Amino acid sequence: MPGAAEVYRRVAEADELASGDIAFLSLARTRLTGEMPPGDRFDPVGRIPAYPRPAVVALPHDREVAIDSMFALVVTHSCEIDRQKNADVSADHFDCRLTVAPIVSEAAVSLVRADGTNATASWTAIEANAPVASLYLPPIADVSELAPDVDPIPWPRSFADLRGLTTVSRRMVATDRLCGLTPAYLVVLQKQLARFFTWRDLARHELVEAMVGRRVVGAIPLNATGDRLRVALTADDGSSLTVELRAR
Amino acid sequence: MTRLAAILEERNLTYTAVAERAQLQPRTIRQLATGETPIDNVAVGTVRRIASALSVPVAALLGPELLFPGDVSVPRGARLSAAIRGVMWPDAATPYLSPVEGDDIGEGDDIGEGGRADEIGALPADEFFVDMPPVDARRG
Numbered sequence: 001m002p003g004a005a006e007v008y009r010r011v012a013e014a015d016e017l018a019s020g021d022i023a024f025l026s027l028a029r030t031r032l033t034g035e036m037p038p039g040d041r042f043d044p045v046g047r048i049p050a051y052p053r054p055a056v057v058a059l060p061h062d063r064e065v066a067i068d069s070m071f072a073l074v075v076t077h078s079c080e081i082d083r084q085k086n087a088d089v090s091a092d093h094f095d096c097r098l099t100v101a102p103i104v105s106e107a108a109v110s111l112v113r114a115d116g117t118n119a120t121a122s123w124t125a126i127e128a129n130a131p132v133a134s135l136y137l138p139p140i141a142d143v144s145e146l147a148p149d150v151d152p153i154p155w156p157r158s159f160a161d162l163r164g165l166t167t168v169s170r171r172m173v174a175t176d177r178l179c180g181l182t183p184a185y186l187v188v189l190q191k192q193l194a195r196f197f198t199w200r201d202l203a204r205h206e207l208v209e210a211m212v213g214r215r216v217v218g219a220i221p222l223n224a225t226g227d228r229l230r231v232a233l234t235a236d237d238g239s240s241l242t243v244e245l246r247a248r
Numbered sequence: 249m250t251r252l253a254a255i256l257e258e259r260n261l262t263y264t265a266v267a268e269r270a271q272l273q274p275r276t277i278r279q280l281a282t283g284e285t286p287i288d289n290v291a292v293g294t295v296r297r298i299a300s301a302l303s304v305p306v307a308a309l310l311g312p313e314l315l316f317p318g319d320v321s322v323p324r325g326a327r328l329s330a331a332i333r334g335v336m337w338p339d340a341a342t343p344y345l346s347p348v349e350g351d352d353i354g355e356g357d358d359i360g361e362g363g364r365a366d367e368i369g370a371l372p373a374d375e376f377f378v379d380m381p382p383v384d385a386r387r388g
Binding site: 024025069071108109110116119125134150151163188195 | 316320325344347369371
């Protein structure tokens with residue numbers, strides 16, 4: 001797992017904005033009024049719990065905007081951020097939108113599965129950047145080493161959550177920027193973005209659908225791990241499918 | 249830990265004892281102490297009654313006021329310091345859906361995406377892009 005020195009770099013206030021910048025931002029989420037992402041079992045009042053104290057702005061037709069104040073990571077590619085300069089556009093007319101991912105702190109959350117059960121062991125996978133939807137951000141013992149005007153306080157283990165991508169003004173990022181990612185770790189961010197938008201270990205629905213209407217003529221238990229059992233099913237046309245059964 | 253929970257622990261008080269003094273339901277005290285209900289979300293009168301029952305000022309129960317981004321009346325360093333304390337180190341942790349999609353993952357387990365082996369995920373980042381030519385490299 002990477003350490004802070006491999007992941008973070010200092011940024012001066014005057015430095016150009018770049019992919020990997022971390023800043024304190026207002027993030028907007030539009031939703032139906034009272035909608036409860038990611039599920040009412042997690043939060044009966046409609047907040048995303050790890051997103052602190054949202055302000056809510058009402059819209060017509062039972063819609064609203066929830067605005068969260070939190071740290072976020074710029075994921076827009078640095079070349080895209082710079083491109084308008086090369087196109088000879090006035091700074092007043094730059095496209096203001098930078099795409100950012102909210103940063104979720106370990107101290108702010110207790111990770112759970114979709115069924116609400118404890119999933120704190122997920123941090124092992126998050127540290128290895130195994131999930132496609134997160135980028136691991138290691139703890140920092142003393143933030144003032146990266147941002148000298150900030151108090152000498154620690155930064156907890158956290159991750160940028162790619163499920164919450166939204167856009168913000170580039171000027172907002174410049175105002176409250178804390179630090180950035182090293183060039184080496186930017187490549188890891190880019191890999192995670194590519195995986196998140198392109199790659200999934202999809203369920204083989206077509207194989208399951210091909211079995212519909214067929215008679216299962218053979219079921220062979222393959223191996224069992226904990227409460228899981230893998231079984232090879234053979235259909236009457238000779239096709240086969242391996243499924244994993246789980247006892248609840 | 250919320251400020252209310254810290255006071256209860258320090259004084260070795262139960263939810264029921266405080267609830268009786270404040271004339272509130274023990275469940276209310278528990279929800280506020282655990283952070284399940286943020287203390288900012290309840291009526292001022294409720295907070296006053298709890299503060300009175302504990303003989304502490306109302307402010308002793310409230311978390312630090314969260315600064316909002318862009319508040320230039322506060323120096324940048326102080327603004328970011330307050331934001332780190334308030335946002336990254338809140339009083340209480342709340343449930344949050346894990347980005348891990350699979351089953352149990354623990355120390356020493358296979359930690360591929362979804363808890364299963366994932367060849368792409370296991371590739372070092374620099375190797376991941378090695379065979380990909382830049383897209384539209386002429387764009388400025």
